Amino acid sequence: MLPPFPALAPPVTAEREIALRGGDTTEGVVRAGGTVRRPVGRATPAVHALLRHLAAAGFEGAPRVVGFDERGREVLTYIEGEAPARPLPPYAVTAGSLAALARLLRRFHDASEAFPLTRYAEWEPGSNDDRPPEVIGHCDISPGNVVFRGGLPYALIDFDLARPTTRLFDVVTTLRHWAPIADPLDRDPLQRELDGAEVGARLRLFCDEYGVPPRDRRRLLDLARLRFGRSYTATRRRAETAGGGWARRWAFGAGERIRRARAWLDTHEDELHASLM
Ligand SMILES: Nc1ncnc2c1ncn2[C@@H]1O[C@H](COP(=O)(O)OP(=O)(O)O)[C@@H](O)[C@H]1O
Ligand SMILES: [Mg+2]
Known part of the structure; x- marks a missing residue:
């Protein structure tokens, strides 16, 4: 009989969620790989239309809309860099x-x-x-x-x-x-x-x-x-x-x-x- 396989560690995927607490206003903002997941509100359709407009206009300084995930959260692109927290650097x-x-x-x-x-x-x-x-x-x-x-x-x-x-x-x-x-x-x-x-x-x-x-x-x-x-x-x-x-x-x-x-x-x-x- 073959020896059992060693237990595999759970895979670390791009979908692993990291809490983003910088803003301290919206609860449940997370990063998952190259995306951010955020709760939606009644203004979300308008905001997405604006972000899509900015992307089409060639403005690079805003997240892109990816869509919604299986939990109904909005999915935006994560922008690499630093959003300063207090105390400011x-x-x-x-x-x-x-x-x-x-x-x-x-x-x-x-x-x-x-x-x-x-x-x-x-x-x-x-x-x-x-x-x-x-x-x-x-x-x-x-x-x-x-x-x-x-x-x-x-x-x-x-x-x-x-x-x-x-x-x-x-x-x-x-x-x-x-x-x-x-x-x-x-x-x-x-x-x-x-x-x-x-x-x-x-x-x-x-x-x-x-x-x-x-x-x-x-x-x-x-x-x-x-x-x-x-x-x-x-x-x-x-x-x-x-x-x-x-x-x-x-x-x-x-x-x-x-x-x-x-x-x-x-x-x-x-x-x-x-x-x-
Ligand atoms: N698209 C993004 N790209 C990079 N960082 C992000 C993005 N969205 C949020 N963050 C990080 O998460 C923090 C909180 O997110 P934010 O959308 O500002 O929520 P809040 O409503 O709590 O202020 C930000 O200060 C920033 O550090
Ligand atoms: Mg904020």
Whole structure:
């Protein structure tokens, strides 16, 4: 009789799932081989149409849609690189990164502009500009939603909050995180010491690299203030209705951070405005 085969270790396949916890908002985001699996929402068809549009337009800085898996999750391509987590690494806060991010956002808007604004009604609701929408914005360009390669922003991920908006509103949301427009208490250690003039210079650099026209620069800080008020209300509502990561964020002081950021903006408004013009 032949000796029994030694027990084989379970095969390590590309389908083995690794939890991706960077964002801490959506539960159950995993990597499986070259793909990411994420839970779906009512905006998923609209987001997939946008991602397909971006791919067709030749925009490389976003995941591609693969489809849905047997568990009903969306399947997107995994983009190699690093999405910075807190505390931010030095490469994430350089002037070069900020400039490259501004150019990436500009290319994204230019590619998204031809996407029909009214084709889908089901986008995730959120705070917005009063002006008529111009593009489908990302609306959530935080460090955890930007994949870096070689120390520079390469791609945007996590389009869950994408919705019709103005270019300037998406610029303001991005600057909230990246200039940052925040109270020093709430900033990453590497950005804690930035004073009003230094944050102002970063706002200016971003606007120069994006190509924000003068009329929008004049409106930028007003829109930032409007956004703080609206995103306070929207975040609280989401915490109440969606629970999960949103409720956790609220419980851990998301509302107070918005109030402190608004107060910091008010204190430094004149200095910031002068830098922008
Ligand atoms: N397509 C992707 N390519 C590379 N990394 C990804 C991708 N999708 C998600 N990740 C990683 O997983 C983390 C969380 O995913 P994300 O889609 O941002 O979910 P959340 O809603 O929790 O923010 C990201 O910060 C990033 O590190
Ligand atoms: Mg995210």
